[in-house]
Amino acid sequence: AQSVAQPEDQVNVAEGNPLTVKCTYSVSGNPYLFWYVQYPNRGLQFLLKYITGDNLVKGSYGFEAEFNKSQTSFHLKKPSALVSDSALYFCAVRPLYGNNRLAFGKGNQVVVIP
């Protein structure tokens, strides 16, 4: 079965500084990988995904993520954080073949300090 680890509970970063949210995964075979963001009292919104090809994928709101197969990681990054980036971020994985289920990590709270 697939699983995701997001090791940090909360990430604090000063506005304007680089933001990184870490994600490692476990899945049989090659993965589909996703990042979602959740603002308070809202549903999850899709940010970006890795399917195949270039290991660096770009998504919404200036976010990008780097797929590293040898380290089974898919860290989310933003070069310059904004206060409005403060939210809960979820990493998710599913295998290319097999079941239809996404496995979500527990989420990381990001706090951007003005």
Add this chain to the structure above:
Amino acid sequence: NAGVTQTPKFRILKIGQSMTLQCTQDMNHNYMYWYRQDPGMGLKLIYYSVGAGITDKGEVPNGYNVSRSTTEDFPLRLELAAPSQTSVYFCASSPQQGSYEQYFGPGTRLTVT
């Protein structure tokens, strides 16, 4: 285009009561999902459906039931509510499996007391 809508937004139930959480999508997606979100636990899949008339259990199906009579609707039924079912429930949909991202509704916050 409303996307995925859920009703109600909030609900308080007494132990042993039953209710149905409604979910509707207007994107003609075949795949629909129900998740529950508990603090620090991420999202857990309750049930999912790959099309009208077809449903399957997820990780945490006990205490819940679903049906899928149309492409648009995927209601979640709670029978004999228990305090352990206090959670935020999200419905999601996707065009098909594989590389397609899921689109989420705004959620239903349920408290069982």
